Amino acid sequence: MKHGYLPFTPPFNVTGHPAASLPAGLAADGLPVGLQVVAPRHADALLLAVSAAYERRTRGPGPRRLGRRAGNGGPALNHRSPGKNLL
Numbered sequence: 001m002k003h004g005y006l007p008f009t010p011p012f013n014v015t016g017h018p019a020a021s022l023p024a025g026l027a028a029d030g031l032p033v034g035l036q037v038v039a040p041r042h043a044d045a046l047l048l049a050v051s052a053a054y055e056r057r058t059r060g061p062g063p064r065r066l067g068r069r070a071g072n073g074g075p076a077l078n079h080r081s082p083g084k085n086l087l
Helices: 010-014 044-058 064-067
Strands: 017-024 032-038
Touching: 017 044, 044 064
Parallel strands: none
Antiparallel strands: 017 032
8 A cells, every 4th residue: 555645634634624635537557646625724615616616627537437547448447346555
C-alpha cells in the first residue's frame, strides 16, 4: 500500500475544515486519481458548491469511464473489489 497521501489529510481532520475528494481522471496505469478540495471552517455549503461545479465542468469519470483503463479503453477495472492499493 502506498502512503504518500496520508500527510495531507490529518490537518483537516484536526481543524474541522470541510474537505471533499473528487474524481480527477485515471492515471496511465488505469487507476483512479483524486483531487482533494478543502474549504474554510464552517463553509460546508461553499465546499459542496465548488465540488458540484467541478463535477459539472469535468463531467466526472462516471461509472462507464471508471470501468475502463486509461488509453484505448482496455480491460475493465472492477472498482467494487478491493485491490492491493485500497484500504
